[in-house]
Amino acid sequence: MNGTTRRQFLKPSAVTSTGLATWLALDHAPVLAQKRELTFLSWNHFVPAADDELRRQAEVFGKQANCAVRVDTMAHLQMPAKVAAEAQSQAGHDMYRSAGADPFLYEQLHVNLDDVVDKLGKQYGGWYPFAAEMNLTKSGWKGVPWFWVSFPGTYNQAHFKKAGFENPPKTWDELLRMGKVLKKQGNPVGIPISHCSDAHSTYWSVSWSFGAKVLEADGKTPAINSDKTAQVLEWYKELYLEAMEPEVLSWDDAGNNRFILSGKGSWIHNPVSPYNAALKEKMPIADDINHHNSPAGPAGAHSAPPILGIAVWKFSKNVELAKEFIQFL
Structure with a gap:
């Protein structure tokens, strides 16, 4: 049996030690060993099965995109405070279910989504005017229309x-x-x-x-x-x-x-x-x-339904992945 010289042993050992030292210094595993995680904050839907379906779709997308998608939900009345906290700290979820004036309140903190809106609009026949009213700011689309809730x-x-x-x-x-x-x-x-x-x-x-x-x-x-x-x-x-x-x-x-x-x-x-x-x-x-149908009055029938969208924070490290997920949904 051939013996191993000290020189032969020390050469690979030195490389291994250097790599381990770098890993420990960085305090995290090499990038190639990490799986991307996309985080999405949404509401507790009034029809709970809708939350189950959202998580199912997130799992399917995750498998296709080779990533993990975490969907967190909370009571809708608590969301404004949570969104404001994430905006203030510029940390938290990658994307969230926007509502009301969110795209305007956080216009400077939202990723511009003109490309996603344009692509989806062309693919599915355009958008209702009210979708733009709730998501299109002076600086562009700061939310992608997701769904609206009818009030009959x-x-x-x-x-x-x-x-x-x-x-x-x-x-x-x-x-x-x-x-x-x-x-x-x-x-x-x-x-x-x-x-x-x-x-x-x-x-x-x-x-x-x-x-x-x-x-x-x-x-x-x-x-x-x-x-x-x-x-x-x-x-x-x-x-x-x-x-x-x-x-x-x-x-x-x-x-x-x-x-x-x-x-x-x-x-x-x-x-x-x-x-x-x-x-x-x-x-x-x-x-x-x-x-x-919602009742009418002397000036006709009008509705003010919640118009909900999806926004992506600029501080997210997964902006392009978030855009892909929106298109998947």
């Missing part, structure tokens, strides 16, 4: 038929008239007048349908002090006193869901989540729940 009328058909109404309300004035009868029957209607997102969505639908507005078309001149705004407030006051109950003053965004599913409520202005919940839990009331 959700009503209990059995309660309406018992009150002598074969069809749901087509206008807000009809809702007021029907609501008075339904409340006397023991089945009030419900619109949140509280500190929650649903209260805003419904208020703007009612307000715009009556022709009221906050600003003129120039975006600068105040217009809220008007006869039409006064009509909206009087309508709300009458609906509250004669067709609703005081509980609407303390509702959160799940309050109207609980109200219609309790069997007492007759009508709410809300997405289809309570119906989906009734189906999932095999609740008999599911057979009585139906939906109709």
Whole structure:
């Protein structure tokens, strides 16, 4: 057997020792040994199965892109504070579910996504105008439109038929008239007048349908002090006193869901989540729940649904990977 000289042994040992020393000094494994991780912050969807599907899609993408995708979800009312904290510290997730004015509030901290929006628009037939209103800033697209939440009328058909109404309300004035009868029957209607997102969505639908507005078309001149705004407030006051109950003053965004599913409520202005919940839990009331277009007013039918997008932070180290994931979704 041939022996190994000290010189032969020391040469590879020196290389190994140098590599190990470098690894320890850097305090992390070599880049080639690390698997990329993309992190995405989203909300707790009102239909939990949607979160399961999002995580499934993230797993599929991760396998295709040879990376790990971590989807974190939290209550939607907690997200503004979390997003603000990440913006302040410039650390956190790579991307997040944006909403409302996020693309404008954090315009300088969001990655420009013009290329992604242009590609997807050409591929799938363009974008609705309101998608641009919520994501397109003066410096470009700072969010990619993801989905929007419809706010139809959700009503209990059995309660309406018992009150002598074969069809749901087509206008807000009809809702007021029907609501008075339904409340006397023991089945009030419900619109949140509280500190929650649903209260805003419904208020703007009612307000715009009556022709009221906050600003003129120039975006600068105040217009809220008007006869039409006064009509909206009087309508709300009458609906509250004669067709609703005081509980609407303390509702959160799940309050109207609980109200219609309790069997007492007759009508709410809300997405289809309570119906989906009734189906999932095999609740008999599911057979009585139906939906109709949001009511109209003298100025037509208008909606103010939540328009949600996906934004990517500039401090992310996975910008291109985040763009790929958005296109995959």
